[in-house]
Amino acid sequence: VQEAVAHRRSRRAPDRFAAPGIRRGGSRPYDVVIAGAGFAGAIMAERLAEGSGKRVLVVDKRPHVAGNAYDLHDKAGVLIHQYGPHIFHTNSEQVVDYLSRFTAWRPYEHRVLAKVGDKLLPMPIxxxxxxxxxxxxxxxxxxxxxxxxxxxxxxxxxxxxxxxxxxxxxxxxxxxxxxxxxxxxxxxxxxxxxxxxxxRVPTRTSLDDRYFTDTFQAMPRDGFTRMFERILDHPNIDLALGTDFHDLKTGDLAPLTVYTGPIDAFFGHRYGPLPYRSLQFRHETLDQRRFQEVAVVNYPAEEVPHTRITEYKYLTGQVHQQTSITYEYPSAVGDPYYPIPRPENQVLFKKYEALALQRDDVIFLGRLGTYRYYNMDQVVGQALATYRRLAERMAAQAGA
Ligand code: FAD
Known part of the structure; x- marks a missing residue:
């Protein structure tokens, strides 16, 4: 970690730990260690650093920020989403206001067609x-x-x-x-x-063929990764990528942990693993300007192995001679993407949640930390609300 953060250390401003503390870091180098640089982790880091002057270490086991929303330019220079298409939509003004500090937006309304026989038909119905x-x-x-x-x-x-x-x-x-x-x-x-x-999927009687009806539908103008880089660009935040939280002696690093990885992994899968559904992605670049009629085409037929194909240029508005697409193949093995919503899984989650509630030195957050399918805006809202409660607690402790 020391090596990974060394290059950022030099940029750190003089210690601003004048703000009220949860517990002072004392001899420890940070006030908070955050596992995960996705929406939940990055926003908590920014708020704690900027809002409360805390010294924060963010670690992610992946070699990049942005969690599952990570986007990058592929070999051909087309902006793609490594972990499948992420479309931003929300009804929350507060969430838009917050993220707008770190990105401009490109208006985008998402449309999906389903391939049935030789027909392409709007989804939702x-x-x-x-x-x-x-x-x-x-x-x-x-x-x-x-x-x-x-x-x-x-x-x-x-x-x-x-x-x-x-x-x-x-x-x-x-x-x-x-x-x-x-x-x-x-x-x-x-x-x-x-x-x-x-x-979650509505049925409509109108001709409205938008996938979402939220009041705000737009993509970060320069991509998600760029937005995350700006969120995390703060003198009080150190970033260690390619670093597994479980390899750290966090007690030596900071008195408080924010954990946005899988809650069952945090507790060593004590009660057995929580079931997640995974995905395999096949990314391709084609020597043509367009591949399909809309950003996403679903393949509901069971005999077709992929569930959908995404063509990114619709989402990003990028102008390019070539186009890049992604096939999605659901899978039982691989990274944990979707908590599987079944009553028995909730029962198992509740056992882990009970352990989590006994730990006042750890905050569990995000899609994996709370074992719930959340859209991006919901995770932003969850992180902002969690920070507000924490800031109140810190202020109360400082006043006591
Ligand atoms: P994540 O983005 O998963 O971030 C968690 C991070 O923690 C990861 O980077 C992981 O590497 C890291 N981590 C885990 N364990 C450790 C560890 N031990 N040590 C260090 N780091 C660790 N939402 C929408 O609003 N619109 C969409 O169109 C949309 N499409 C989606 C499509 C797919 C295929 C998937 C899977 C999700 C989609 N989502 C969408 C949901 C969106 O991805 C989540 O809401 C969002 O990523 C949640 O952020 P998070 O920070 O909770 O989790």
Whole structure:
């Protein structure tokens, strides 16, 4: 760590540890060690450094910042997302205001098509989807609503992801768009998954073909990684990349830890591993300007091994002779990406959470630290709220 941070040390401003402390670092070189340089870790670092004058060490076991939102220019010079497409959208003004200190924005509304046979149909299902799939001519919202009502097969006790969809749109639309996709994505049948998974996907009767309807939809103008570099560029923040938190003697480094890695790993998988779904990515650059009609095309058919293909130039607006795309293959092994939403997994998580609650020297944060599927804006909101509570606690301790 000393080597990794040495180059940044020289830039450090005189010690600003005049602000109220949780507990003073004493002889220890930092006030806080943060595991993870994704949204949760980077924002906590920035707030503690800038808002409270704390000395912060951020470590990430990957060789880069930005967590899963990491983007980079590939060999051809096309800006791609290493861990699959990340589209920023939010209804929170507070989140936009905060991030806007570190980036300008490029307005972008996301659109997704699903490949069904030889047809490309809008997702989420809307009136165009119904007209295209069934060769109909539904003219109004009311026409589409009546059609869907006739398809729907009411389920009395809605508990699973299958129940949600069959209840809303019936078995045929469920099998066409959800069954195969969900089986591939999660390695489980929708009837084995919590209802929250498919509840997130709306069904529309309008012609609105945007994937999200949030009030703010835009991409960081210079990319996510550039935004993270600006967030972490602070004289009180040292950064050690390629460093596993579990290899550190954190007690010697700082009195407080913010941990944004998997909570079960923190406790040595004491109660067994929490299940996560992973992904394998195949990135390709093609000698053509465009590959597909929109940024993302879904492949719901079970016999096609990938779930979706992303073409990045739609997201970034980059002008380039070539284009880069990514195939996604869901996988049981690999990096932990998605906590699997099933009741028994929540029960296991609660056991780890109980251990976490006994540790007032560690704050667990983010998608992996709290074992919950969060979008980027939700993690930003979580980090800002956690910092506010911590700052209040520090102020109260200083006043006591
Ligand atoms: P992460 O970004 O995962 O960061 C955690 C960091 O901790 C990682 O860099 C990891 O290397 C590090 N770490 C873990 N363990 C250790 C350790 N022991 N020592 C050191 N470092 C460690 N959200 C959206 O809003 N829009 C989208 O379009 C979207 N698309 C997504 C697509 C995919 C394929 C995935 C997987 C997620 C997507 N998300 C999207 C969600 C988004 O990625 C998360 O909300 C966000 O990355 C969460 O930030 P985080 O800091 O909690 O976690």
């Amino acid at each position: 809307n009136r165009t989807t119904l007209n295209g799939l069934y060769s109909l001519n539904l003219q109004t919202d009311e026409d589409a609503a009546a059609f869907l009502a006739a398809q729907a097969e009411p389920v009395e006790d809605i508990r699973t992801s299958r129940d949600v969809v069959v209840n809303a749109v019936g078995r045929h639309l469920y099998e066409t768009f959800f069954q195969g996709y969900t089986r591939k994505q999660w390695g489980l049948d929708p009837s084995e998954l919590d209802k929250s998974v498919t509840s």
